[in-house]
Amino acid sequence: xxxxxxxxxxxxxxxxxxxxxxxxxxxxxxxxxxxxxxxxxxxxxxxxxxxxxxxxxxxxxxxxxxxxxxxxxxxxxxxxxxxxxxxxxxxxxxxxxxxxxxxxxxxxxxxxxxxxxxxxxxxxxxxxxxxxxxxxxxxxxxxxxxxxxxxxxxxxxxxxxxxxxxxxxxxxxxxxxxxxxxxxxxxxxxxxxxxxxxxxxxxxxxxxxxxxxxxxxxxxxxxxxxxxxxxxxxxxxxxxxxxxxxxxxxxxxxxxxxxxxxxxxxxxxxxxxxxxxxxxxxxxxx
Numbered sequence: 001x002x003x004x005x006x007x008x009x010x011x012x013x014x015x016x017x018x019x020x021x022x023x024x025x026x027x028x029x030x031x032x033x034x035x036x037x038x039x040x041x042x043x044x045x046x047x048x049x050x051x052x053x054x055x056x057x058x059x060x061x062x063x064x065x066x067x068x069x070x071x072x073x074x075x076x077x078x079x080x081x082x083x084x085x086x087x088x089x090x091x092x093x094x095x096x097x098x099x100x101x102x103x104x105x106x107x108x109x110x111x112x113x114x115x116x117x118x119x120x121x122x123x124x125x126x127x128x129x130x131x132x133x134x135x136x137x138x139x140x141x142x143x144x145x146x147x148x149x150x151x152x153x154x155x156x157x158x159x160x161x162x163x164x165x166x167x168x169x170x171x172x173x174x175x176x177x178x179x180x181x182x183x184x185x186x187x188x189x190x191x192x193x194x195x196x197x198x199x200x201x202x203x204x205x206x207x208x209x210x211x212x213x214x215x216x217x218x219x220x221x222x223x224x225x226x227x228x229x230x231x232x233x234x235x236x237x238x239x240x241x242x243x244x245x246x247x248x249x250x251x252x253x254x255x256x257x258x259x260x261x262x263x264x265x266x267x268x269x270x271x272x273x274x275x276x277x278x279x280x281x282x283x284x285x286x
Contacts, residue, residue, distance in 0.1 A: 010115040010126075013080045018110045020058040024049060024136070026102050028056040028191055035187040036227060048099035051226050051237040054134060054142060055219050058108040059193040070209070071195035078110055082126045082150045086209065087196075089218030090127065090147035091243040096236070097140055104136040113145065123152035156210030160274035162252040167275050174232040174258040174266075178224055180216055180250050188220050213249030221248060221256075221279050225268040228258045235285035242281030248272050258283075 029043045032053060043049075062073040072087055073079055100106065114129035127149055134142040169175045186200045198205040198215040205211045222242050229237060248254055252273035258266045264286075270279040 010080060010117075013112050013115055016078065016112045018078050020060070020108050020110075022057045022059075022106055022108070024054075024057055024100060024102050024104050024106055029053060029102060031187070031191045032056060032223075035184060035191060036224075038227075043102060045101075045103035047102050049102055050230060051096055051240060052094065052219070052223050054100060055223075056191050057106070058132075058134070067195055070204075071197040071201075078112065078130060080112075080115065080126075080128065082128075084124065084126060084150040085153055086151045088149045088151070088247075089244060090149040092144055092146045092222065092241070094142060094144040094240045096142055096238055096240070100134065100136055100141040106134055106136040106141070108132050108134045123154060126150040154210075157212055157247060159212035159251070160249070160272060160276070162273040163275050166253075166255050166271055166273070169255070169257050170259050172259065174228050174260075176224075176228050176231070176256050177253050178256055179253040180220075182214060182250065185214055185216065185220075185250060188217055192217075192219065211247060211249065213251040216248040216250065216254075218244045218279070221270050222281065224256045225258070225270065225279070225281050226283070228256050228268065229266055229283055229285075232258065233285065237283050238286050239284045240281065241283075242268070242279055244279050246272065246276060246278045248278045254278070 026043060026045060029049060033041055033043065066074050068074055070085070074081070110130055110132045112128065113131045116127050118125045118127060127147060129145055129147050131145045133140060182200065189195070189199050194217065198209055198211060199217055200214065202214055205214050225242065226237065226240065248270060254273055255271040257271065258268045260266050265282055265284045268281040268283060269277050272278040
């Protein structure tokens with residue numbers, strides 16, 4: 001795989017910044033609780049927002065006329081006009097430096113920190129890294145870098161072979177098997193203002209983009225991994241790093257699991273219906 005340098009066609013986009021102010025309202029958090037089928041947790045003003053739930057806030061107000069056929073925005077704001085038709089959420093690194101309280105007025109400052117062209121087995125790729133810093137009450141609460149991957153159309157993705165049952169989890173693992181459906185994916189798209197049709201429009205996802213079903217959002221998979229941690233320990237998550245390895249479809253249940261390590265970290269994974277690892281992650285706790 002070869003990579004272009006950052007003095008190429010995207011040089012003018014490096015360092016581009018954006019600022020969004022928002023209120024960390026309780027309503028989106030309660031909607032996500034319902035989407036995750038969590039009837040036990042209660043969240044009110046002053047409570048710390050669970051880790052990665054900040055993805056429901058600071059949403060760009062893209063005009064309807066600025067959306068492409070796939071539901072994603074055209075090149076505008078922090079999104080360069082890449083020109084490649086497919087976009088995926090590649091991964092993320094997050095440091096949770098201080099609690100982000102529900103009810104707080106917060107600010108997210110964003111900057112493009114890296115953008116590269118590459119050519120791999122699937123053809124041309126553009127990889128975009130954006131750094132976000134979120135402040136509330138003059139305190140830096142979250143620092144994250146997200147990676148988006150843009151690619152050519154390519155061949156249709158094969159439908160994974162669904163195993164009769166998933167392989168046994170490692171000894172001592174925290175495990176939760178998850179089944180998603182159209183309604184859950186639509187609700188998560190709604191609460192994150194994500195119009196990408198691969199998550200809720202089955203004929204488009206399978207017939208146009210060639211996926212094996214509706215695609216489970218990368219951020220939703222990451223959130224479900226963090227829910228495994230939240231349900232099994234009262235310790236605070238201080239950092240979270242994850243990488244998407246393969247798409248997960250709504251065709252069969254999949255597994256989210258965490259394996260506590262001797263150093264206090266937890267190795268996390270999404271195990272797809274075919275038994276392969278679709279997302280890998282690590283959290284540190286205190």
